[in-house]
Each structure stands twice: as C-alpha cells, then as structure tokens.
Amino acid sequence: MKKKLSLDILKGLEPYIQYNNNLFCVIEESSDLLTVKDKEEGSDFQFTIKGYEQSQGRSYLRVHIKPISSSREEKISYLIESAKIGNYFEKWVNLLIEYNNVKSFFDDLIVEAYSKEFYTEFELLEEDAQIYPYDTNKILEIDTYLENLQQRLPEYITEQNETQILDIQKDIREIRDNITSKTKQWVTKKVSVVWAKLTKLGTQFIKDFVKEGKKQLIEVTIKAAIEVAKGTINLS
Incomplete structure (x- = not known):
C-alpha cells in the first residue's frame, strides 16, 4: 500500500x-x-x-x-x-x-546472442511496454502458442537434451503463470529467451517451434504496436 x-x-x-x-x-x-x-x-x-x-x-x-x-x-x-x-x-x-x-564465465553467451536477436524483432514501439501488460486478446494468443509448445516439447526429449528441455519447460510455465501480471517487455524478453534456448538445441527446433512462433507472436505484437502508435487503441 x-x-x-x-x-x-x-x-x-x-x-x-x-x-x-x-x-x-x-x-x-x-x-x-x-x-x-x-x-x-x-x-x-x-x-x-x-x-x-x-x-x-x-x-x-x-x-x-x-x-x-x-x-x-x-x-x-x-x-x-x-x-x-x-x-x-x-x-x-x-x-x-x-x-x-557485464560478461562473465557464468553467462551463456550463445543464448544471450539469440535472445537479443529475437527480442529486437518484436519492435516494442509503445512507450508503456515497460509498465503495462498486453491486452487480454494478445495474452490469450501468446498463451495458446506457449501451451502448444509445452505440450509438444516432451516428444523431442532425448538422453542428450533432457536437462535443456526441462529447463525450457520451466521457463514456459513461468511465463504462463505470470503473463497477466507482468509487463509487455517482461513477457517478450522471456519468450525471446525460450526461443534462444530452443535455437541452441539445433535447427530442427528452429523449424518446428521458433519459426512458426515468430510468425505468430511477432506479427501480433508489431501490429498492436503500430495501432498504438497511430492512436487507434484505447489503453484505458
């Protein structure tokens, strides 16, 4: 209070x-x-x-x-x-x-590089992206994608990648659990990290998850940002 x-x-x-x-x-x-x-x-x-x-x-x-x-x-x-x-x-x-x-031995620079690449593609034009959440329609679209990703990922688990996929599943749960109470920036950064970790696992994960996810979510968020910039969305 x-x-x-x-x-x-x-x-x-x-x-x-x-x-x-x-x-x-x-x-x-x-x-x-x-x-x-x-x-x-x-x-x-x-x-x-x-x-x-x-x-x-x-x-x-x-x-x-x-x-x-x-x-x-x-x-x-x-x-x-x-x-x-x-x-x-x-x-x-x-x-x-x-x-x-600051860069350190504890950082995964590969994941960091990919996540920055993906995050820049979201083009969060809104000045309020660091303060306000996505509207409910966008939240539902993002959550639907994440739910589908969460359900499909176990099919790709192998002895070599089990730890990494379980870590990604944990990230997805965190986003879904907090998507209605966190900012647009928080959500997009977290999704970018998920894509980065999938990308690091190999090209098959890019083809099966990242490529389609980018098409769905980046199109949604960029469209919303353009509409906000034009003043056609009432954020109240």
Whole structure:
C-alpha cells in the first residue's frame, strides 16, 4: 500500500517504476516499509526501507542496501533523509544494471546472442511496454502458442537434451503463470529467451517451434504496436 510511504519517498522512487518486475520486484508481504529485491533467482541483493528513526530531534529513514558499490557486496545500513531516497535507489538500480550487463564465465553467451536477436524483432514501439501488460486478446494468443509448445516439447526429449528441455519447460510455465501480471517487455524478453534456448538445441527446433512462433507472436505484437502508435487503441 503506497500510503504507508511519504510523498517524498514515492516521488523519489517514481522514476524507477519501469524497472519493477523486470529488474527487481517488491516483496509485498514484508513487515518493513518497503523491500525491493533483485529479480534474479538466488540473488540476495536488496534495497530495504526498514522504517523511521529519530536522531538529534529529526526524522530519518533506516535503509539497508546490498550492494552499495561495485567493490562492496556486504549489506550496509544508513540513516538518510526521505527526500534523498531517490539518490540512493538510483545507485542501487545502476549497480543491478551493471551486473546484468557485464560478461562473465557464468553467462551463456550463445543464448544471450539469440535472445537479443529475437527480442529486437518484436519492435516494442509503445512507450508503456515497460509498465503495462498486453491486452487480454494478445495474452490469450501468446498463451495458446506457449501451451502448444509445452505440450509438444516432451516428444523431442532425448538422453542428450533432457536437462535443456526441462529447463525450457520451466521457463514456459513461468511465463504462463505470470503473463497477466507482468509487463509487455517482461513477457517478450522471456519468450525471446525460450526461443534462444530452443535455437541452441539445433535447427530442427528452429523449424518446428521458433519459426512458426515468430510468425505468430511477432506479427501480433508489431501490429498492436503500430495501432498504438497511430492512436487507434484505447489503453484505458
């Protein structure tokens, strides 16, 4: 509930709404004023507003942040003025972005290259793609494709690719479970990763799944984006 927070806090965090559910997520059941965690599974990076504290007759926010800089990963506790919350949150968000962008031994660069290729083909022209979901008709079309993919994939499992296909099935379930509550950008990025992992498995998977999927979904989303750009769709 946003009215638990002062307007200073809400205004300070407002510029980063676009990253919610894409870069980080808000933990709604937290007992703190606000707990924001890195989206990556297994990561303990977080930005937590514990509550208000008094110091020398003035009111401050107690904030726990991890990481606080590119060289310090430990959690740090601060007392800060509520009007300055945006400055601290901006630094934390930028660190998450840097972690996501830096190349490492832990990254699958092949999957990353394919997913970027597919994502650019979606051409998300709408300014609200980072904030709003697809409309219900688009959601149903995307879900129908994913359901069909989910049902057919087990036929292609071999001893060599079982782990990879089960991982793809997990990704598909995640998209289907969250498609109505996530943004257009989140959905398209996740679908792009699924296609990238299928592509890495071989040309047969491209022919049987990716090619047709691109034809169905990219056509749908590009058409919607063009209509929005022309002002023919009411998003309210």
